[in-house]
Amino acid sequence: MSRLRLLSGPDPAAGSEALNVHVQRFGPLPAVGPGLFDAIERSGLTGRGGAAFPVAKKWRAVSAAGGGGALIVNGAEGEPQSFKDRTLMSSRPHLVLDGALLAARAVRASSVVMYIGEEHRAAQVTMARAVAERTEHELRHARLVLAPARYVAGESSAAVKLLNAGIASPTTRPPSPHEGDGGRLPTLVQNVETLAQVALIARYGADWFRSAGRRGAAGTILVTVAGAVTSPGVLEVEAGISVREVLELAGGATQQLRAVLLGGYFGSWVDASSAWDLPLDASMLRERGLTLGCGVVGFLPVTGCGVCETARIMEYLASESSAQCGPCFFGLRALATTSGWIAQGIADPSDLARLERWSREVRGRGACHHPDGAVGLLQSALTAFATEYQSHPAHLGSQVA
Amino acid sequence: MRKHLAIDRIRCDGRGMCAELLPELISLDDWGYPIIASDRVPDHLSAQAEKAVRSCPVLALALRSVRP
Numbered sequence A: 001m002s003r004l005r006l007l008s009g010p011d012p013a014a015g016s017e018a019l020n021v022h023v024q025r026f027g028p029l030p031a032v033g034p035g036l037f038d039a040i041e042r043s044g045l046t047g048r049g050g051a052a053f054p055v056a057k058k059w060r061a062v063s064a065a066g067g068g069g070a071l072i073v074n075g076a077e078g079e080p081q082s083f084k085d086r087t088l089m090s091s092r093p094h095l096v097l098d099g100a101l102l103a104a105r106a107v108r109a110s111s112v113v114m115y116i117g118e119e120h121r122a123a124q125v126t127m128a129r130a131v132a133e134r135t136e137h138e139l140r141h142a143r144l145v146l147a148p149a150r151y152v153a154g155e156s157s158a159a160v161k162l163l164n165a166g167i168a169s170p171t172t173r174p175p176s177p178h179e180g181d182g183g184r185l186p187t188l189v190q191n192v193e194t195l196a197q198v199a200l201i202a203r204y205g206a207d208w209f210r211s212a213g214r215r216g217a218a219g220t221i222l223v224t225v226a227g228a229v230t231s232p233g234v235l236e237v238e239a240g241i242s243v244r245e246v247l248e249l250a251g252g253a254t255q256q257l258r259a260v261l262l263g264g265y266f267g268s269w270v271d272a273s274s275a276w277d278l279p280l281d282a283s284m285l286r287e288r289g290l291t292l293g294c295g296v297v298g299f300l301p302v303t304g305c306g307v308c309e310t311a312r313i314m315e316y317l318a319s320e321s322s323a324q325c326g327p328c329f330f331g332l333r334a335l336a337t338t339s340g341w342i343a344q345g346i347a348d349p350s351d352l353a354r355l356e357r358w359s360r361e362v363r364g365r366g367a368c369h370h371p372d373g374a375v376g377l378l379q380s381a382l383t384a385f386a387t388e389y390q391s392h393p394a395h396l397g398s399q400v401a
Numbered sequence B: 001m002r003k004h005l006a007i008d009r010i011r012c013d014g015r016g017m018c019a020e021l022l023p024e025l026i027s028l029d030d031w032g033y034p035i036i037a038s039d040r041v042p043d044h045l046s047a048q049a050e051k052a053v054r055s056c057p058v059l060a061l062a063l064r065s066v067r068p
Helices: A019-026 A034-043 A055-064 A084-091 A093-106 A121-133 A156-165 A192-204 A206-210 A243-249 A282-287 A306-319 A326-344 A349-362 A370-384 A386-390 B017-021 B043-055
Strands: A070-075 A111-117 A143-147 A188-191 A220-227 A233-238 A257-262 A268-271 A296-301 B002-007 B026-028 B034-036 B061-066
Touching (some): A019 A192, A034 A055, A034 A093, A034 A206, A084 A093, A084 A121, A084 A192, A093 A111, A093 A121, A093 A192, A111 A121, A111 A156, A156 A188, A192 A220, A233 A243, A268 A370, A306 A326, A326 A349, A349 A370, B017 B043
Parallel strands (some): A070 A188, A111 A143, A220 A296
Antiparallel strands (some): B026 B034
16 A cells, blocks of 8 residues: 555554654644645645635635635535545545645634535544644534435535535535625635645655655545456545556556556546556646546446446446536436437437537536546547447446446 | 636526527537637627626626637
8 A cells, every 4th residue: 555645654444643752753743824825835735525626726816805714624525436524534634634734723713513425434433533633723622524325425515515504515616615795705625635735845845745756746635446356445646647557556447458557537438458557646648638636546347338337337427417407407418318328228219419518518518527537537428438338239237438 | 819608607696598699609419518618719709798798697797808
């Protein structure tokens, strides 16, 4: 298991690191000054929930809008194949809390909310116990709010809406939660891994953060490796390492590989032959029209079927639409149904053409990026599995990536 | 100032008035929801666009001024 910074120290599988051990390893938390914003900016840290938004920019926006709203510590982790956030919360709760404390002080948040997926029981228990160990005023009053087990619940505006109105549905932007708007206070929503990285940057500085990373990328990232590998699970790796290196760290492939799903369900299928040298870094992947998302790397073996896998994922994403925007609600449903027909071998050629047209039309037409993520995945499948889509025999129900 | 069309996708109910009144810029998808071909409104369509905005029964369509 590769564990460099966030997961260095005691074996994460052994459970939560106690506060005294944490303090012994990392030392006391430094005071928050204006230097923290600069350090985060120079580190180049971007959000690790999936959108890779620059952290310093978001914090500055919240500060400029007057601060004073809630800090939402986002551990919803609704991506079905991702395990990195719950692993971090269960094993290194105090790193997350350090980052939360720094963020709350830096943006002058009025309260701290631990927003954790309702199905992530171990993480809830660990975080609640860790909060009870802390004496800082901000953390003693922190609330635990359970994120509904829905794909969109971790989207930042959905988290804010759950706190304000009791339903975890995304809202129209602008304004984004970090922007104040009229009477509304700006809310900082930040992923748990991002906050844990801040806890290290505050202690060791931007240069130290950048001392890890390959090919110009900075820092380390948590990834979840899934599919046909010897040791699937969560790894901490240097940003910018290649897909090939991740595969080696996960013990290598168990079978010959057909394709790689990069970035989870809002990510992209990449044909195995062109995947090996891709760098695991948010900005480098974006330049290539791909996404790191929340760091899921899934390996599909040649015995699997990309068309069936994609049909299964589209069915899931359609059912996870928050049903607020027509193009997402109706569009993803139609795309999932048609994907299923192709997988079952009962489609006619016009169905494939329709799938391509709808994928183009749906993009950019939701309040949040749920429809964009879903059609992005489908379009990547139509390219990576072009041959299979042209002549797909009926065998729906093949296994995992 | 340039005028741009913006749709509040949560408010939009697919009534289709906008596509009736401004077919040059707005069409409908297979479920009746608007597709904006170009969000920038040329000057000669400005009055028509304003009428489309006023006519939206759920107030989902807006014109935003954007600095060039």
